[in-house]
Amino acid sequence: xxxxxxxxxxxxxxxxxxxxxxxxxxxxxxxxxxxxxxxxxxxxxxxxxxxxxxxxxxxxxxxxxxxxxxxxxxxxxxxxxxxxxxxxxxxxxxxxxxxxxxxxxxx
Numbered sequence: 001x002x003x004x005x006x007x008x009x010x011x012x013x014x015x016x017x018x019x020x021x022x023x024x025x026x027x028x029x030x031x032x033x034x035x036x037x038x039x040x041x042x043x044x045x046x047x048x049x050x051x052x053x054x055x056x057x058x059x060x061x062x063x064x065x066x067x068x069x070x071x072x073x074x075x076x077x078x079x080x081x082x083x084x085x086x087x088x089x090x091x092x093x094x095x096x097x098x099x100x101x102x103x104x105x106x107x
Contacts, residue, residue, distance in 0.1 A: 006104045007043040008062050014042065017062060017101045027095040030066045036099060038062040046106035059107035064099040072096050 005018045011026030028036060041060040044051045051057050072094040080087045 003048075004044075004046045004104050004106075006041050006045070006060070006062050008038045009040040009042055009056075010038055017104075019101055019104055021101045022067060022098060023101075024070065024072075024096045024098050026097070027069070028066065028097045028099070030097075032066050032068050034066045035102075036064045036066060038064065044104065044106045046104060049106070051107060057107055059105075061105045062101060063103040063105070064101050067098040067100050070096045070098060 003018075005016060007014055007016050010028075013025070015023055015025070017023065030036060039056075039061055041057045041062055042053050042055065044057050044060050051060070053060070075092045075094075077090045077092070078087065079089075
């Protein structure tokens with residue numbers, strides 16, 4: 001593993017990634033084994049040379065492979081109104097994609 005890293009933006013969130021990392025992000029279209037390219041790279045550090053984008057680094061890419069398609073933990077929302085015995089219970093499970101970072105290409 002190298003000291004190279006990048007900060008990417010996907011699903012409205014920012015992640016600091018290095019080659020070999022596995023992370024869970026918002027659902028991406030694809031099957032396990034497919035290759036994904038993240039082109040919204042906000043910062044790269046390749047070989048000790050740090051490049052900051054405005055807002056993204058031109059020509060920089062982060063390559064990843066889809067490891068699995070999962071669901072997150074169940075989140076339960078329960079609302080209760082006192083004295084009227086009125087209640088509402090809803091649940092939600094976020095769809096997630098596990099990706100393994102295979103490479104970082106600087107500009």
